[in-house]
Amino acid sequence: MPKLLPPSHRSLDFSCDIGCEAEGTERKLVNAKASHRLSGSGVTCMKHSRSPECEVLFPVGLTSGDFSFGGVSSGRSMDSRAGLAATPGALPYYVAFSQLLGLTVVAMTGAWLGLYRGGIAWEGALQFNVHPLSMVIGLIFLQGDALLVYRVFRNETKRTTKVLHGLLHVFALVIALVGVVAVFDYHRKKGYADLYSLHSWCGLLVLVLYFVQWLVGLSFFLFPGASFSLRSRYRPQHVFFGATIFLLSVGTALLGLKEALLFKLGAKYSTFEAEGVLANVLGLLLVGFGVTVLYILTRSDWKRPPQAEEQALSMDFKTLTEGDSPGSQ
Known part of the structure; x- marks a missing residue:
């Protein structure tokens, strides 16, 4: 059974294509470690026809900027590189x-x-x-x-x-x-x-x-x-x-x-x-x-539109469950 982070940890909501459910728990969570990509150890990933909402728990004192997902850094630095989502003209x-x-x-x-x-x-x-x-x-x-x-x-x-x-x-x-x-x-x-x-x-x-x-x-x-x-x-x-x-x-x-x-x-x-x-x-x-x-x-x-951080996490779930690289699509 995966080890769940305590309630004092911070949470971040994001959208993803793959919903991950920790074995033996009712809540669907994904544990992330600082400076490492998401680990699939002890986590059973299931595909859903719709994009469910997922949650990542971060240790106290850390933010999403302290993590990288699939080689793509998360947080403000990534947002600044990717730019803000364009607003439709009308x-x-x-x-x-x-x-x-x-x-x-x-x-x-x-x-x-x-x-x-x-x-x-x-x-x-x-x-x-x-x-x-x-x-x-x-x-x-x-x-x-x-x-x-x-x-x-x-x-x-x-x-x-x-x-x-x-x-x-x-x-x-x-x-x-x-x-x-x-x-x-x-x-x-x-x-x-x-x-x-x-x-x-x-x-x-x-x-x-x-x-x-x-x-x-x-x-x-x-x-x-x-x-x-x-x-x-x-x-x-x-x-x-x-x-x-x-x-x-x-x-x-x-x-x-x-x-x-x-x-x-x-x-x-x-x-x-x-x-x-x-x-x-x-x-x-x-x-x-x-x-x-x-x-x-x-x-x-x-x-x-989904945030750049949400897209990075979504691609990483695809890599974990299908074994291919997000860049191979």
Whole structure:
């Protein structure tokens, strides 16, 4: 049985083509020694159809720069030689456009509530207005930005992008919960019924799915307990449900916007009241933000490329399991 390094050792996440499982252990680990290439002694390597996530443990006081893998040095020196990953030419423009749309949506929501709904307050009749603003900031803008993290931060470590992705989702969830508490508290004080409309049903579904998605993603990708093969099998579902929940959030916001207009304007909605026109433009901006974010996510050539360090480790796993040199391909 291979000797596992204690928890005090540092860990580095990287992507690889071969997932290695230490014999007699549940966690898939690869032990590395300073100034030596990876050793396959006592480690059973298995091929996977998908690229799993692997983990290397480094002794205390050492970093990835103290190791060489397959003759290729790791760390900052290798990054400086290989250069940063190139950013696709059109990607920054689409990201900037999405942020312009998102910030405009938030600003226009605030303007709508300020001009036509009296503003925002936690007490009294204005408490309800906390709900739409919180939902737009949390489940629309911040959730969209969380999905774009792996497209925008292309040269940071995988651990950094994971943490940022998770934190943005936490902020989005907390702000959304503030909006939910506000609307339920407002309904209770006014004696209004809860959860009878399509908007409220869709909103409850989105909130539950969002929390479950975040909880499962945290368990699988930020904590080391899940096996690499399990992570690789779950990753496509995580990506799919992330985009689906975002799409449902935009749709639910549109339902809520229309519901608010009909409650207040009634028949006047068809007479092109100024509030109705402003809210319609807000709805189109919501759609534009959602479509732009989803377009960026679905461009396969805009995905975050593996780091040079990840590629070196991946090639070394191939050498260990197939016996050929990475340079022979």
